[in-house]
Amino acid sequence: MIGFPGTRADYLDWVAQPGKVYPLGPVTIEGNT
Amino acid sequence: MANIRKPKVDAVVVGMGWTGSIMAIELADAGLTVVGLERGENRDTYPDFAYPKIADELTYVQRNKLMQSLAHETVTIRRHASEAALPLRQYGAFLFGDGVGGSGVHWNGFTYRATDADLKLRSHYEQRYGKDFIPDDMTIQDWPVSAAELEPFYDRFEYVAGTSGQAGNLNGQPVSGGNPFEAPRSRDYALPPLPTAYPSMLFEQAARDLGHHPYPTPASIASKAYTNPYGMQLGPCNFCGYCELFGCYMFSKASPQTCILPALARKPNFELRDRSAVVKVNLDSTGKRATGVTYIDAQGRTVEQPADIVALCAYQMHNVRLLLLSGIGKPYDPATGEGTVGKNYAYQKNSKIPIFSDKDVAINPFIGSGSGGVVYDDFNADNFDHGPLNFIGGTITFATVTGGRPIAQALVPPGTPKWGSGWKKAVKEHYLHSFAISTQGSVMSYRDNYLDLDPTYKDAYGLPLLRMTFDWKDNEGRMTQFVSHKAADVARAMNPKPKSVAINAGKPGDHFDAGPYQSTHTTGGAIAGDRPDNSVVNKYLQSWDVPNVFVAGACSFPQNLGINPTGTIGAMTYYAAKAIRETYLKNPGPLVQV
Numbered sequence: 001m002i003g004f005p006g007t008r009a010d011y012l013d014w015v016a017q018p019g020k021v022y023p024l025g026p027v028t029i030e031g032n033t
Numbered sequence: 034m035a036n037i038r039k040p041k042v043d044a045v046v047v048g049m050g051w052t053g054s055i056m057a058i059e060l061a062d063a064g065l066t067v068v069g070l071e072r073g074e075n076r077d078t079y080p081d082f083a084y085p086k087i088a089d090e091l092t093y094v095q096r097n098k099l100m101q102s103l104a105h106e107t108v109t110i111r112r113h114a115s116e117a118a119l120p121l122r123q124y125g126a127f128l129f130g131d132g133v134g135g136s137g138v139h140w141n142g143f144t145y146r147a148t149d150a151d152l153k154l155r156s157h158y159e160q161r162y163g164k165d166f167i168p169d170d171m172t173i174q175d176w177p178v179s180a181a182e183l184e185p186f187y188d189r190f191e192y193v194a195g196t197s198g199q200a201g202n203l204n205g206q207p208v209s210g211g212n213p214f215e216a217p218r219s220r221d222y223a224l225p226p227l228p229t230a231y232p233s234m235l236f237e238q239a240a241r242d243l244g245h246h247p248y249p250t251p252a253s254i255a256s257k258a259y260t261n262p263y264g265m266q267l268g269p270c271n272f273c274g275y276c277e278l279f280g281c282y283m284f285s286k287a288s289p290q291t292c293i294l295p296a297l298a299r300k301p302n303f304e305l306r307d308r309s310a311v312v313k314v315n316l317d318s319t320g321k322r323a324t325g326v327t328y329i330d331a332q333g334r335t336v337e338q339p340a341d342i343v344a345l346c347a348y349q350m351h352n353v354r355l356l357l358l359s360g361i362g363k364p365y366d367p368a369t370g371e372g373t374v375g376k377n378y379a380y381q382k383n384s385k386i387p388i389f390s391d392k393d394v395a396i397n398p399f400i401g402s403g404s405g406g407v408v409y410d411d412f413n414a415d416n417f418d419h420g421p422l423n424f425i426g427g428t429i430t431f432a433t434v435t436g437g438r439p440i441a442q443a444l445v446p447p448g449t450p451k452w453g454s455g456w457k458k459a460v461k462e463h464y465l466h467s468f469a470i471s472t473q474g475s476v477m478s479y480r481d482n483y484l485d486l487d488p489t490y491k492d493a494y495g496l497p498l499l500r501m502t503f504d505w506k507d508n509e510g511r512m513t514q515f516v517s518h519k520a521a522d523v524a525r526a527m528n529p530k531p532k533s534v535a536i537n538a539g540k541p542g543d544h545f546d547a548g549p550y551q552s553t554h555t556t557g558g559a560i561a562g563d564r565p566d567n568s569v570v571n572k573y574l575q576s577w578d579v580p581n582v583f584v585a586g587a588c589s590f591p592q593n594l595g596i597n598p599t600g601t602i603g604a605m606t607y608y609a610a611k612a613i614r615e616t617y618l619k620n621p622g623p624l625v626q627v
Contacts, residue, residue: 002464004399004439007088009273011400018231021395021465029085 001026035327035337042066045326045340047311047355050135051599052585052606053346054289055193058263058297059610060342063618066302068338070328072310072347073101073132078290082138082280084273090438094278097124099139101131106492108350112504112544114367114481120490120498125548127380127555129348133307134280134289136348136553137599141277141403141435142253142286144196145596146187146604148216149180150415151475154425154592162420168508170480171425172370172377173592177563177572180216183604186611190603191223191251194287195259195267197405198222198251212248212408214416227256227270227405232396232468236432237407239526245409250433251600252404253287263296274436276403286403309336312494314343314359314582323361323582329494341621342581342613346606349587350484353558354499357486362559362569362578367481367502373569375485377478377557378501379593380545382509383428384517384538386470387444388524388531389463396468398437406433412516413595424511426475428595430520434468444469447535470524472516472538473552476509478592484558503545510541554598556590561605564627571625573617574609580623583609 006026014022027033043065046057053069061067076082076099092098109118130136150157153175158167167173190196200221201211226249229237240247254276255267270285284291297303308331315324315337325339345352356362356374365376390396408431410416419425436442444467445459487500517538524534562568565577574589576582585606587598594601612624 002439002443002461004437004464007085009084009088009271009275011272011274011397012228012269014397014400015228015230015272018234019395020397022397022400029089031085 036334037336039338041339042068044342045338046344048347049133051137054293055606056344061300061303063614069305070309071133071307075133075307082282084282087282088275090440101129109487109490109498109500110547118500126551127553137288138280139278143404143597144251144253144600147601148414152176172478172480186604186607189607193261193292194253195223195255196253197224197227197256199226199249213246214410224256233406233432235527239523240409245411247407247409250404250406250408254402255285265292270402272400272402274399274401277435323579345584349555352588353484375483375558377560378482378484379476379478379556381552381554382474382513383551384472384513386520386524387535389533390466390531401434401436403435424508428472428474428516430472432470470520475595476593505545513538556587556593559584559588560591561589573612573624575624
């Protein structure tokens with residue numbers, strides 16, 4: 001895993017947290033984690 | 034002979050991207066009957082761009098789902114007249130947007146305004162640096178409009194698109210935090226700037242520390258809920274990271290779909306016909322008046338659509354090709370410099386400065402919005418002294434993150450293997466800790482960079498393909514070297530200090546390579562000017578030769594700018610539409626007398 005969260009595609013609440021590590025793992029297009 | 038002849042309409046619009054949508058709604062608002070013809074399929078936010086199917090890099094980027102099939106129609110390319118041009122069979126340097134919305138679906142949303150110096154390019158440089166400063170083979174010329182003339186129309190486009198940004202010059206008064214080099218604007222952007230992501234923050238501080246003037250990128254991506262003058266509603270961007278090359282599922286990125294088409298579709302005097310490929314503008318026996326267009330429909334039938342006004346609003350290259358296929362205007366001859374159609378084809382020259390940080394610096398590159406970020410214009414247009422530098426033009430320098438798509442956007446340091454375990458190890462090590470500063474530069478026009486019809490290759494309908502003759506010149510090579518090293522200085526000044534900084538700027542003397550993607554900002558070939566002998570259209574985008582034909586889009590740029598083209602394309606189209614509505618309709622004929 002390289003740290004790409006896949007299709008989570010919703011990060012507005014993370015823009016304002018500069019430099020903080022995003023905690024969630026990847027999701028597929030089908031919705032599998 | 035056409036298989037079908039449709040009833041005559043007041044105006045037929047060819048291509049339903051940004052310019053076609055603007056032209057169609059403005060003419061329909063004026064009460065005209067309007068038919069919009071789009072060669073691709075109809076598309077809308079739902080279902081075509083719906084989440085989660087849209088979040089698919091392989092389908093939309095590597096397999097170009099939203100782009101024109103190159104097996105159906107493409108362009109042939111050569112670097113010099115001594116070479117044989119070959120068809121582009123796989124997308125590379127630029128893309129041909131296809132379908133309703135056109136390139137306005139897959140763009141990033143950067144919405145800049147040109148400076149007055151850029152619009153008066155030749156006379157400005159001659160005045161400041163002397164006539165000898167411009168090389169003989171550089172065929173640059175002034176635009177026929179000034180920044181002041183275009184201001185209300187830039188404003189109009191920005192308010193239709195819901196552009197988010199920070200003013201730098203309100204009615205001549207400098208505004209802190211905006212672009213100090215911007216031409217005076219009459220009011221603020223439609224929306225405040227988007228939130229600034231971490232990479233852009235790092236860039237902004239370092240650029241400011243080095244004395245540059247960074248400001249929020251003007252982005253037609255809504256930072257807040259917004260209703261535009263047509264009543265279309267946009268919602269705030271969620272930084273999904275699927276912007277460039279995708280349709281927006283959030284109704285946040287401005288596009289014909291989000292900003293114009295639903296309002297246009299409600300008008301009883303407008304009709305959209307998709308999968309209708311226009312192959313010719315028809316002329317009467319004098320050759321001075323268009324009678325309409327001929328197109329091929331989805332069943333392969335030839336259809337004639339008579340109209341009083343023909344608005345060519347297809348992609349830059351396709352507009353030029355349609356003029357050549359229709360015999361409108363005199364084709365450009367590079368040997369003599371005579372003729373205008375196909376003249377002054379130009380492009381942009383870009384570079385990237387990839388930055389690799391330590392593992393404790395979390396860049397999170399997947400947090401992206403097509404055009405939200407930070408940019409400086411200190412080395413753009415004529416905002417700096419070109420005298421000692423020996424080049425003409427400039428670039429914007431910016432840090433935006435459009436997304437962290439792992440196939441195409443993962444950055445690895447120079448020297449990394451291109452595949453295999455070494456490449457995988459490098460991606461894993463750097464993916465979360467890297468981003469790039471970009472420069473995007475103007476390309477001047479030259480006597481031997483031009484477009485014409487290919488003598489050999491034909492499209493699926495048997496019509497000649499467009500042929501591009503284009504190569505890089507030393508002027509642009511010098512420009513890119515200069516701005517890229519300045520950008521690398523910014524990268525090295527960042528805090529925390531990067532582990533390494535690379536410069537991907539090519540080198541002077543490089544030949545044009547259609548392989549790697551650069552940008553879809555191709556320009557010229559049907560340029561606007563003040564005289565019929567130096568241009569294809571007048572300032573109102575009206576053909577000098579056939580006054581009921583209007584040609585909108587980047588094909589009208591006399592040479593290219595360092596900024597993204599869409600703001601200027603939108604402004605010029607609104608400018609033309611107003612002239613048609615208020616002047617042409619009362620007295621159809623040439624809007625500029627010479």
